[in-house]
Amino acid sequence: MILIYDGDCPFCSRYVRLMRVREAVGEMRLVDARDGGPEVEDVRGRGYVIDQGMVLIMNGHYYHGDECLHRLALLSTRQGWFNKFNHWLFRYQWLSRLSYPVLRTGRNTVLWLMGRKKLGF
Numbered sequence: 001m002i003l004i005y006d007g008d009c010p011f012c013s014r015y016v017r018l019m020r021v022r023e024a025v026g027e028m029r030l031v032d033a034r035d036g037g038p039e040v041e042d043v044r045g046r047g048y049v050i051d052q053g054m055v056l057i058m059n060g061h062y063y064h065g066d067e068c069l070h071r072l073a074l075l076s077t078r079q080g081w082f083n084k085f086n087h088w089l090f091r092y093q094w095l096s097r098l099s100y101p102v103l104r105t106g107r108n109t110v111l112w113l114m115g116r117k118k119l120g121f
Contacts, residue, residue, distance in 0.1 A: 002039055002057040003072075006050055007032030008116050011107050018082045019072060033119055051118045052104065066100035067093075 005012040016030050031039050033050045043055045046062060053065025056072060063071045073090035076083050090096045111118060 001028040002031060003028055003054060003068075004031045004033050004039055004043055004050060004057075005054040006119055007034050009107055009111060010114075011103070011110065012054060018080075019076050019086060051108075051120070053100070065104070066090075066096040069100065070096040 003016060005016055007013055031037060033040050039057070040050075043050070043057075043062065048055050048062065048064050054068045056063040056068040058071065069086075069090045070093050073087045073096075076086060078084055078087055089099060108118070
C-alpha cells in the first residue's frame with residue numbers, strides 16, 4: 001500500500017502520523033507529493049489532483065479524497081481517540097462524501113493563512 005499526501009499541509013501530515021493502519025494491515029509507504037517521484041507522477045498521469053485529496057494505492061486500486069479517507073478508516077485500528085474518531089467519521093461512504101469538502105476547504109484556508117502554496121496538481 002502507498003499513501004500519497006501533501007507534506008506541507010499540517011492536517012495531512014498529522015493525519016498520516018496519527019492513524020494506525022500499519023498496525024492493522026502491515027506495511028504502508030508514505031509519499032510526500034512535494035518530494036515528487038514515480039508514484040506522484042503516476043497519480044498525476046491518472047488525473048488525480050493531490051490538492052483535492054490524498055491518494056491511497058492498494059491492490060492496484062486508486063482511492064482519492066473522500067474514498068481514500070473512507071478506506072483508511074476501515075483499515076485502521078480502533079485504538080486511541082484519533083482512530084476511534086476517524087473510524088466513526090469516515091466509516092460510511094456517504095458521511096465521508098458529505099464531510100470531505102468541509103475538510104478540504106479547511107485545509108486550503110489554513111495553507112493560505114500560513115502562506116504555503118498549494119501543490120498546483
